[in-house]
Amino acid sequence: NAGVMQNPRHLVRRRGQEARLRCSPMKGHSHVYWYRQLPEEGLKFMVYLQKENIIDESGMPKERFSAEFPKEGPSILRIQQVVRGDSAAYFCASSPGRGSGEAFFGQGTRLTVV
Amino acid sequence: GQNIDQPTEMTATEGAIVQINCTYQTSGFNGLFWYQQHAGEAPTFLSYNVLDGLEEKGRFSSFLSRSKGYSYLLLKELQMKDSASYLCAVRDEWDMRFGAGTRLTVKP
Numbered sequence: 001n002a003g004v005m006q007n008p009r010h011l012v013r014r015r016g017q018e019a020r021l022r023c024s025p026m027k028g029h030s031h032v033y034w035y036r037q038l039p040e041e042g043l044k045f046m047v048y049l050q051k052e053n054i055i056d057e058s059g060m061p062k063e064r065f066s067a068e069f070p071k072e073g074p075s076i077l078r079i080q081q082v083v084r085g086d087s088a089a090y091f092c093a094s095s096p097g098r099g100s101g102e103a104f105f106g107q108g109t110r111l112t113v114v
Numbered sequence: 115g116q117n118i119d120q121p122t123e124m125t126a127t128e129g130a131i132v133q134i135n136c137t138y139q140t141s142g143f144n145g146l147f148w149y150q151q152h153a154g155e156a157p158t159f160l161s162y163n164v165l166d167g168l169e170e171k172g173r174f175s176s177f178l179s180r181s182k183g184y185s186y187l188l189l190k191e192l193q194m195k196d197s198a199s200y201l202c203a204v205r206d207e208w209d210m211r212f213g214a215g216t217r218l219t220v221k222p
Contacts, residue, residue: 033210042214043157043201056209091156093210103147103203103210105156 003027004094005074006106013082013113021077021109025094031055032075033093033103034067043091049075082113118213120202125219126192134187134216136202147203148176148187151215157201160187192220 003026013019025032031050035043045059049069060067064082069075079086089110095103117139126132138146145164149157161169163178163185175188187200199215 035212043212045209045211048209093157095210102159102162103205104159105149107156 004029004092004104004106006090006092006109008109009107010110011112013111015083015113016081019079019082019086019111021079021090021092021111022074023077023092023094023106024074025092026104029094029096029101029104031095031097032069033095034075034077035091035093037089037091037108039088046077079111082111084113087111087113118202118204118211120200120213120216122214123217123219125221126189128192128194128220128222130192131188131190132192132218134189134200134202134218136185136187136213138183138185138202138204138213140183140204140206142206142208143180144205144207146176146178146185147201147205147210148174148185149201149203151199151201153198160200189218194220194222196220 005024007022033048034046037043047060047067048056051069052071064080066078089108091105091108093103093105095101120136147162148160150160151157161176168177173190178185197220199217201215202213203210
């Protein structure tokens with residue numbers, strides 16, 4: 001859905017660098033989900049946030065990955081010291097509130113680690 | 115936790131009707147979603163069911179039975195452009211989880 005904005009659309013990083021992926025939810029939406037999708041595979045849940053609060057991060061790898069959704073500005077998914085296996089499409093979706101309303105996706109960020 | 119199952123692949127003929135099933139187990143329930151995803155693109159929202167019954171939207175309909183943990187997506191008058199993956203997602207109290215998706219191929 002055009003209302004959820006993700007940037008950049010494509011990101012290339014060398015092994016060991018940091019990747020920062022941004023997601024601005026639809027207007028009026030205060031909750032954000034992040035998912036990872038490998039080629040030919042389904043969407044894997046990573047983290048669910050509301051502003052200034054992580055609700056569920058059970059899908060996040062224990063190391064190198066972090067997410068935030070500050071009071072002002074977009075939600076950020078941060079991957080430190082990227083490795084080849086981090087290459088994937090990362091999608092965010094937003095919804096109006098916790099456990100309610102339809103959720104819409106952004107166009108995704110395609111991360112390539114070289 | 116959640117467990118969501120749907121067939122991996124389906125094939126149907128242009129102009130026909132196809133039903134994609136989804137079964138789920140969840141500790142809480144706050145809605146079931148269907149999305150369409152074409153290769154290399156973002157998932158697109160199709161339908162949202164939170165109460166039992168059938169929701170119809172043009173050529174697409176979605177059904178939910180909460181007591182059975184079961185939903186289906188019905189696609190009528192299939193078109194070639196309907197070839198895509200169809201994702202079933204369930205939201206419990208906390209978050210939204212997806213099944214692996216059903217890859218639908220529509221043949222002439």
